Amino acid sequence: MSKRLFTVVATATVTAAALLSGCSSSASAGGKTTLTYMTFETPDLTAAFWKSSIAAAQATVPGISIKQVVAPSTDRDTYAKQLEASGQFPDLLESITPSLYTSANLLTAYPQSWINANFLLPQGNAIKGKVYIPPTNSQIIPMVFYNKADFAKAGITSTPATWAEFEADCAQLKAAGLTPIELGGKDSFAAAMPLTGAISANVLGKNPQWLQQRYAGSVHFADSDVVSAAQEMRTLVTNNDFEQGALNVSYADSITNFNDGKAAMYPMGSWYLGSVPKNEWNNIGVFLWPSDDGSQVVPFSVGGSMAVSSKAPDQSDAFKFAEAWSLNPSNLKTLIEGDGAFPMLKNKSLADFDVTVSPVYTDSYSYVSGTNNKVSSIGWATNDDSMPGSMNNDFYAAAQALFNTNDVQGQMAKLDQDWTSATQGQ
Amino acid sequence: MTVTVTSPPRRAPWLRTLRYDAGLRALAGLGLVLYAVFIVLPLFMSLHSSLTNANPLYASSKFVGLANYRQMLHDDALHSAVIYTLELAFGVTIVANVIGFAFAVLLNRTNLSYRVLRTLAFLPQVISGVITGFVWETILTENGVLNTLLLHLHVIGQPIDWLGDPHLAQLSVGIVTAWVLSGFTTVVYLAALQSIPQELYDAASIDGAGPSRRLRSITVPMTAPATTICVTICMITVMKLYDIITVLTGGGPAFATQSAAQYIVQVAFTSDEFGYASAIAIALLAISAALALSVTHVLRRREVNL
Known part of the structure; x- marks a missing residue:
């Protein structure tokens, strides 16, 4: 390398290094x-x-x-x-x-x-x-928001407390020509709301230590209670309870659709409360995701x-x-x-x-201030119950996968594999 | 009045050559430094990282040898992402080249309207991938432009899940990517077409060759170098595709449209396996390089044979 070329290269290197070092902290x-x-x-x-x-x-x-x-x-x-x-x-x-x-x-x-x-x-x-x-603040994830006028049109007089009542209400809504559930399934976190609700209500509701036990390896996603809860989401898919093409609907569009009255129910985190239009304030109601036995479970996350x-x-x-x-x-x-x-x-x-x-x-706030069974919202917890590594993404994606497969057991077993991968090296 | 014109002192030719050479060397040196800093150095850093258990949250890392490369053999999610990326690369390359060639043949005219059409054909290549993704999301979503149009025309009875059904979502990503790359291929093929001497076509016409024969015997062989460029660039572009997919489908539904590049980012910054992500990146680079070299080798031989 000639001296001149060396000088040019050295100058450029120093300049580049100086430029790169421009990104400094406080x-x-x-x-x-x-x-x-x-x-x-x-x-x-x-x-x-x-x-x-x-x-x-x-x-x-x-x-x-x-x-x-x-x-x-x-x-x-x-x-x-x-x-x-x-x-x-x-x-x-x-x-x-x-x-x-x-x-x-x-x-x-x-x-x-x-x-x-x-x-x-x-x-x-x-x-x-x-x-x-x-x-400083907390959320309930998910809640089920509902359109009171749609419920009245379908002849539903009270909100469902059990899974069986929820299914019956979906059937009644469809019979009245209404779409039961709005879901912004294109965004995986939104697609997972029913799965989060079902597992929080039926698995963590009975065993609040479930996520800690999953870390310890004493329980698994492929266990029958989790598969049974996940099966409920699959049932909603096969019964056509979600709006047509739910996986093609973005989260933002799902809010618009529900506010426009295109579906009767909307499972979403309590942050949706900030998007309820003023003219719908008296028409939108809320209930918790129904559990199998009707016990009230609040999937909670303290932010x-x-x-x-x-x-x-x-x-x-x-x-x-x-x-x-x-x-x-x-x-x-x-x-x-x-x-x-x-x-x-x-x-x-x-x-x-x-x-x-x-x-x-x-x-909604009454569920926070009231004395009830608050459990970690699976996939949303910020405390010791938060899932490892990329598990939240895997969990949300499993919910999307349940739209296209009957193999609920297989999807839950895959989550166990994902958990193993996510905890390796921790 | 006498005007004396003094010409500027003339430099010796060898001095001019020397200065010209020095200028070139300086420019080349700067290019080399930039290449070294932004390409070679990160490549070696990535290679080093791929042999460690580097984690973005920890300053130090341990040497793990080829463990990350062995891990790749058993990673089903990676296999799915790589297979989808390869399928996409293969399909998009063919479609983008066929469309680009067809557009180029159609637009190979000189009047103003064709020049405007040429600009329009190149437009997809100019738009950023993120904007392309947003635009196509608006078109393909449930209440999007396409479904609305098809419903109004009574072509379909209910909206199609362009981005919700795994297979249709994969197809949609392919169509959008091919649309973007066809802008590039059109321009390259056009440049190649315009370099073909008109005399060749005239002579062929005199010899009785019809449009089809002229296309096969003159246009296709004469644009063979352009084909080599287009095929190689299209393949490389799709192998590292990230932005369009991220905006259009986010890799969903259920990772059905996750590309290898997206998987690398997920592994690095969600799973925190920076070392493993580096190993995948190196492997992807090797696959892309092998593909590009093979394709170039085959197409160069084809250029000679045509």
């Missing part, structure tokens, strides 16, 4: 702590919401500068992992699944005294006894706000900001009204959040 500058904060945007959690909520938290904790990193989609976990892989793990991460990061010691737990002092279910999303995201990275340069400032953000009622107001979130702050009633909610929201 730091302290001019006495101010700069923290990177990964957020995400939805139609309700807009850029303006994040901007104002960050500014409000900064106002209560002076001296902190926030560099916002917006995830390109609502899949925060994949993006957070990509950032970690490229050495850019954010200092603060909004609404992630903490169990995915705790084994790598990437998160710092919140002080338990602060959690105990401020939240209704301090251990609601704890992992091995430690809380990595403040349990929360931001996790703090163990790599954050100033842990104290990071927690100060995270705590201020998490306790700000106006942030929860947006989540309650737009995302149907159920607030879990201590000593706060709905009125304290200055929210306007629908009657169906109030009915």
